[in-house]
Amino acid sequence: MHDQASLRFAVLQPGARLHYALPAVLQRAGMLQRLYTDFANVGPLRHLEKFLPRSLQPAPVRRMLGRKVPADIPRSKVREVRADIVRDRVVRLFSNGALNNAASMLAVARKERFGGANAIYTVLVNEDIEACREAKEGSRTIVHEAMLGPDVGLWLEEEHKRFPGRLHGTFSVDRVHAGRERDRMKYQLADLIIAPSDFVKRAVVELGADVSRVDVVPYGIDASWLEADPRPVQGRALFVGSVGLRKGSHYLAEAARLLTQRSVSCDVRVVGPVDHRILRDPLFFGPDYVGQIPRTKVREEFTTADVFVLPTLCEGSALVHLEAMACGVPVVTTPNCGSVVRDGVDGIIVPIRSATAIADAIERIVTDRNLREAMSRNARERAAEFTLERYGDRLVAALCKLRPTN
Structure with missing residues (x-):
């Protein structure tokens, strides 16, 4: 066990999942160096809501503009993607376009060399393999959170066979297996894999992760x-x-x-x-x-x-x-x-x-x-055993098992 503050994390998190509970936990523990995200209402476009009445906002735009970084996270530690990219995203949302700005977010993090962090905490699925490799080459500790089991595509593949033509969306078996291969690569890079449940842990280990590097940290609610x-x-x-x-x-x-x-x-x-x-x-x-x-x-x-x-x-x-x-x-x-x-x-x-x-x-x-x-x-x-406070305690306890590499 070491002083938890010796780990300084750059969090790679598109979206406001759990209302930014993860970076908030790290900030309180003295472990947050940077939060890299797509849009967190801290840049110039935070004023967009004043000029775009709520009644005219599609639901995805309302949700995006409703994001609020917790007050205890200094705005100096938050990095969004460029304002013009966010603006284009808003335009796409009006036409039911794509929401994913992970690539732009990762570009910001890599350009800044992860803000001087000596550890990376990523909640991305596997779009960040190259960024993780770069971080690893810089002797940074890698923590990956497997929010969903890597076998989700296999379950859907089985269901597709049971109900052909009923997926109501695009589905590619080749994409599923390519994604699993990238998951396997991510597990090899990670020093620690956080799973929210035993169900996910089993799937991660079955795909090749070292069981000694997988910890279960259940999520929490307010x-x-x-x-x-x-x-x-x-x-x-x-x-x-x-x-x-x-x-x-x-x-x-x-x-x-x-x-x-x-x-x-x-x-x-x-x-x-x-x-x-x-x-x-x-x-x-x-x-x-x-x-x-x-x-x-x-x-x-x-x-x-x-x-x-x-x-x-x-x-x-x-x-x-x-x-x-x-x-x-x-x-x-x-x-x-x-x-x-x-x-x-x-x-x-x-x-x-x-x-x-x-x-x-x-x-x-x-x-x-x-x-x-x-x-x-x-x-x-x-x-009552699974509040955000208990989540934070369990997460910090898991991270404290790590040793920073620089």
């Missing part, structure tokens, strides 16, 4: 979620997230149809982005598709849910299931969720791809009020 006032509507089953095959949305839809056939009093609500083509596909018929709603309204959905359902095929560790538990909502999910749910204690773990098991679990919870009450109480107590 403690304010624990202050929610639950008002469950009996029979309301809730899903929150993007609708698609990876999330198991089609199995949830089949479960909804089964519950209707059984005359179970149950309303399956799906909240989140949904492609209009999915709504026309019989495979997904059954639930009530609410669509995407403001974040404040999402919390209301959790507080009125009777049970939360996430029949996913592959996750890292879904924050939504923690948010549900913090609101006292029992969770039905799969072993592939990377969840902290204890089967039979604060929820029910069902096999992947089993609509019958999903329907059985929902029916059991919404009809047995004593069971539901016990699971609700246990879920809330369990969620």
